[in-house]
Amino acid sequence: MSEIRVRPLAEDDWQNYRSIRLAALEDSPDAFVATHDEEEAFEEDSWRARMTRSERLLAEVDGVAVGVASLGEDEEDTGTAQLFGLWVTPAARGTGVATALVQAGADAALASGRTQLSYWVSTDNARAVAFASGFGFRPGNRRRPMHGRGGEEEIVMVMALGDDRGQPTPF
Numbered sequence: 001m002s003e004i005r006v007r008p009l010a011e012d013d014w015q016n017y018r019s020i021r022l023a024a025l026e027d028s029p030d031a032f033v034a035t036h037d038e039e040e041a042f043e044e045d046s047w048r049a050r051m052t053r054s055e056r057l058l059a060e061v062d063g064v065a066v067g068v069a070s071l072g073e074d075e076e077d078t079g080t081a082q083l084f085g086l087w088v089t090p091a092a093r094g095t096g097v098a099t100a101l102v103q104a105g106a107d108a109a110l111a112s113g114r115t116q117l118s119y120w121v122s123t124d125n126a127r128a129v130a131f132a133s134g135f136g137f138r139p140g141n142r143r144r145p146m147h148g149r150g151g152e153e154e155i156v157m158v159m160a161l162g163d164d165r166g167q168p169t170p171f
Contacts, residue, residue: 002062004097006104009056014047017056020068024087031087057104059088059097066092069101071108076142080116080158081109102135110161117161120154122146132157 009017018039025036050056059067067088074080083105088097102119109117119137121128137157146152 004059004061004066004095004100006057006059006100008108009051009058011048011051013056013058014044014051016058016065017051017068018042018047020058020065020087021085023089024068024085027090028087032085054084055108057101057108059092059101059104061092061097065089067097067101069105071105074116074118077116077118079114080118081105081112081114083109083117083119086119098131099135106159106161115161117159119157119159120144121157123153123155129155129157135159 022036022040025032025034025039029035054070054072057069057071058065059069068085069083069087070085072082072084074082083102086098086101088101106117117137118140119132121132123129123143137159140156140158142156143153146154
């Protein structure tokens, strides 16, 4: 596999984001709150607004989009950024794309003055929990019901950023 390049998307890149987001919703409908049909109906102004609410990171290999992640505010702690919407194309899974996206998110969070990065994962998704743990995330104290998933829950996983990689605040 060629080199993985992760770049932030600007508002004018809304069509690139729309394309990969719709691919993610099509491929992994159970991983997201929104549906493909809902988001496919969004107009340009909605997509542009989304680009300004959170930082969107696009992973590419040889100029082809292979993954996406978003970085936004953590609702509980202003010193923490939240990574969300992480998705990798099926053909690129297991090749380091998810790792590159999480690292780019951590780097962007640190550059913006954040001291921690949070990431919500389903308690039933052992692969996601193992991936996050291997990257340095640790379980936090918050849980929430998964949208539209009956009794399933998500747990926040938190990673300290910067030189002090000790225990993150267990919020």
